[in-house]
Amino acid sequence: MQTRGQQQRKRSRCAGGSGTVHGEADSSASAASGLARASERKERRREPRMETTKNTTSTADATPYRVAIIGTGRPRKEGENYTGFGMSHAHARGYNATGRCKIVALCDIIKERADTFNGEHAGGAAQVFTDYETMLAEVKPDLVSVCTWPALHAPMVIACAHAGVKAVHCEKPMAPTFGEARRMHEVCVARGVQLTFNHQRRFLDVFQSARRLLKEGRIGELKRMEASCGDLFDWGTHWLNMFEFFNDEARGQWVMGQVDARRPKAVYGVPTETQGVCAVRYENGVFGTLLTGEGSGEIVGCSIRLTGSEGVLELHNSAPSLRLRGPGDAALHTPDDLQNVGGLHGDIAITRAIADMVGCVGSTDKTPLLASDNAFKTTEVIFATYESARRRGRVDLPLAIDDHPFAAMLDAGVFPDAVAEGAPKDAISR
Ligand SMILES: NC(=O)c1ccc[n+]([C@@H]2O[C@H](COP(=O)([O-])OP(=O)(O)OC[C@H]3O[C@@H](n4cnc5c(N)ncnc54)[C@H](O)[C@@H]3O)[C@@H](O)[C@H]2O)c1
Numbered sequence: 001m002q003t004r005g006q007q008q009r010k011r012s013r014c015a016g017g018s019g020t021v022h023g024e025a026d027s028s029a030s031a032a033s034g035l036a037r038a039s040e041r042k043e044r045r046r047e048p049r050m051e052t053t054k055n056t057t058s059t060a061d062a063t064p065y066r067v068a069i070i071g072t073g074r075p076r077k078e079g080e081n082y083t084g085f086g087m088s089h090a091h092a093r094g095y096n097a098t099g100r101c102k103i104v105a106l107c108d109i110i111k112e113r114a115d116t117f118n119g120e121h122a123g124g125a126a127q128v129f130t131d132y133e134t135m136l137a138e139v140k141p142d143l144v145s146v147c148t149w150p151a152l153h154a155p156m157v158i159a160c161a162h163a164g165v166k167a168v169h170c171e172k173p174m175a176p177t178f179g180e181a182r183r184m185h186e187v188c189v190a191r192g193v194q195l196t197f198n199h200q201r202r203f204l205d206v207f208q209s210a211r212r213l214l215k216e217g218r219i220g221e222l223k224r225m226e227a228s229c230g231d232l233f234d235w236g237t238h239w240l241n242m243f244e245f246f247n248d249e250a251r252g253q254w255v256m257g258q259v260d261a262r263r264p265k266a267v268y269g270v271p272t273e274t275q276g277v278c279a280v281r282y283e284n285g286v287f288g289t290l291l292t293g294e295g296s297g298e299i300v301g302c303s304i305r306l307t308g309s310e311g312v313l314e315l316h317n318s319a320p321s322l323r324l325r326g327p328g329d330a331a332l333h334t335p336d337d338l339q340n341v342g343g344l345h346g347d348i349a350i351t352r353a354i355a356d357m358v359g360c361v362g363s364t365d366k367t368p369l370l371a372s373d374n375a376f377k378t379t380e381v382i383f384a385t386y387e388s389a390r391r392r393g394r395v396d397l398p399l400a401i402d403d404h405p406f407a408a409m410l411d412a413g414v415f416p417d418a419v420a421e422g423a424p425k426d427a428i429s430r
Pocket of ligand 1: 070071072073074082083084085086087088107108109110113130131132147148149150152171172173198199200234268
């Protein structure tokens with residue numbers, strides 16, 4: 001007899017098997033049904049994992065997964081030739097640490113980067129390509145990491161899905177428009193491809209500990225969450241995704257947002273606001289507020305604050321990173337066992353994220369903690385915030401737009417100050 005997961009996968013494959021990329025993708029109703037399937041899967045997997053999970057398929061342990069990485073980059077500040085952080089290097093360390101993966105192919109439009117990467121992470125044994133479609137067709141990898149800038153995420157993920165890749169681990173943010181984010185999510189759901197996004201911070205000890213304290217009731221019932229960071233799109237995706245992590249993966253119900261653009265900047269080629277405000281009500285009644293840009297840290301007073309019916313839990317960039325005020329506590333303090341819980345950053349999180357996603361490939365009863373279902377909900381809140389600014393009103397979800405409202409507003413000259421101070425540059429700005 002088939003399990004419910006097998007039945008779902010079979011239905012998904014049938015639904016997507018004969019459609020085109022556009023035909024497979026273009027409706028928010030379909031995205032919503034993907035989320036519904038996701039919440040069913042969540043029923044089977046309530047608590048986040050820290051350990052490396054074991055695959056349930058019998059051959060996986062014997063034959064290593066054949067891994068390809070697109071966008072090999074160079075690590076930031078190591079040498080002259082970096083254009084970003086070279087996130088791919090942390091992905092490679094993660095695959096190698098599983099002991100169940102072999103990096104067999106690399107692709108970068110700058111071949112020297114892939115060649116250097118090959119020596120560093122694959123013993124020089126991987127095939128090197130400068131065109132990802134050729135690589136997918138010739139190598140037919142089992143797993144692919146997409147480590148390019150956001151504008152390339154959707155075409156690359158969708159190409160992987162059409163090439164028969166089993167699982168794709170893609171860097172965040174999902175895509176520069178909501179339509180592309182929806183399409184990549186839906187194509188993978190329809191084709192039964194496991195898609196994850198690298199919101200890796202969920203695997204850091206400090207966030208895992210905060211979630212554990214929350215679930216133990218140490219601040220009572222969660223009522224609201226606040227956070228601050230540089231921008232909604234590039235950084236905000238981490239914190240809004242973390243809101244979901246703390247809030248049982250609840251979906252947003254409505255969003256109110258505002259943005260200022262007096263000094264717009266491009267982060268990885270995508271325009272972002274100078275300051276932003278996002279207020280979201282989740283379907284379970286919990287509220288979230290994310291402030292971005294200038295002054296946001298001072299207004300919120302920490303990186304993330306969780307307020308419960310009986311206390312407060314704060315996460316700070318400076319030590320101690322975790323501070324708690326529970327029932328009976330006069331002030332915020334750090335429990336003795338969490339004095340050395342670590343900070344809000346760290347590549348170990350990517351190693352753990354890849355172990356988790358590799359451990360779920362082919363499984364019918366496990367869902368990766370970084371599944372695209374929750375990344376899609378995060379992305380919906382991000383674009384709904386910009387859409388709220390465009391509409392000058394509350395946006396009820398699901399979100400039915402396809403574009404990037406902030407980019408469209410910039411193009412339309414909605415922010416006269418921004419025009420006076422210069423258009424976004426195609427460069428990383430952090
Ligand atoms: N998860 C995190 O905490 C985190 C941190 C930093 C960056 N990121 C994200 O990671 C992604 C990549 O950022 P990065 O800093 O590693 O970038 P990077 O510039 O270091 O590397 C990107 C690489 O992609 C290559 N590339 C460009 N076009 C290509 C193509 N058509 N085919 C193959 N390769 C191509 C470039 O030559 C470059 O080597 C971005 O989406 C960014 O937002 C995530």
